[in-house]
């Protein structure tokens with residue numbers, strides 16, 4: 001297994017810059033996820049590491065070796081795509097053996113590796129079938145098994161779960177996490193699905209328009225989003241964003257005034273915040289429906305989404321702004337109801353005009 005180092009890599013197609021001087025260090029053994037919206041350059045970056053795209057500048061290292069001048073076959077990587085890219089006329093076994101024969105791996109060794117990978121992904125019973133005789137999930141498992149038998153130093157996975165139905169996606173996701181634990185091989189996984197990113201990653205790279213917005217563990221990304229873009233992209237329902245005016249509150253903290261006049265004392269230091277209007281970020285789970293007299297503000301329930309374990313209440317505030325609040329799974333709230341809301345102001349985020357995030361001081 002090998003780590004990966006990208007140093008100031010860039011890529012343009014004609015006049016369009018797709019990746020701009022991007023640097024990133026991935027330690028050996030890490031499960032790294034590239035997360036970002038469609039078109040942000042995730043696949044391009046992965047293909048640059050694989051050698052399927054040239055780079056216009058910078059260097060790429062895998063382990064101790066500089067690889068950006070090497071052809072894909074010499075980089076020690078195996079790639080799994082969204083489309084399984086299996087040879088339709090070859091059996092599963094032959095699909096797995098194909099690349100190894102090209103590498104002149106001895107036949108007995110090929111057989112042993114196929115047996116081990118097939119057992120690991122529970123596809124032993126499928127080895128003599130052709131891809132056309134497999135379900136989508138089985139095909140994807142074969143594609144992963146075909147990557148494993150190469151015993152790569154690095155796995156590159158480009159949205160490998162997105163062709164699977166919801167249940168199979170979850171199962172294959174768990175299998176992939178277990179596989180990583182078992183093999184310990186460095187993996188880079190591209191997705192636009194934040195649940196996949198949160199559940200699989202040791203660390204996530206959030207990409208936006210060809211650049212890195214933030215690199216961090218899933219909970220760092222969720223709890224301390226570096227930018228408003230990251231805060232908005234990660235988390236479901238989407239984080240509530242409200243324009244606020246800021247003044248100094250108790251003990252040097254920032255006090256936010258919402259459009260409806262509600263005052264919230266955040267746990268964010270006032271000193272150092274830029275002057276002027278800011279955007280308050282409140283995750284839905286920090287805004288809760290209350291029937292008691294502890295409400296920070298009141299609003300009108302517009303839409304009530306019952307998810308089973310919790311209820312999302314889309315609420316209109318008196319100044320016309322809207323936010324999503326949470327209630328228990330069994331909730332009495334109906335559309336049109338006037339409701340009270342508690343707000344956990346200590347968990348609030350503030351975003352300045354440049355989109356930079358400000359959070360409560362780190363606690364030990």
Ligand SMILES: Nc1ncnc2c1ncn2[C@@H]1O[C@H](COP(=O)(O)OP(=O)(O)OP(=O)(O)O)[C@@H](O)[C@H]1O
Nearest residue numbers: 013016018036037038039040041042043044045192
């Ligand atoms: N061969 C090409 N020629 C010109 N532009 C390209 C080419 N390949 C990709 N692009 C552009 O580069 C940008 C990044 O594409 P890329 O496929 O890396 O995005 P992505 O983040 O993987 O998106 P998706 O999730 O939709 O696959 C896009 O704007 C795309 O239109």
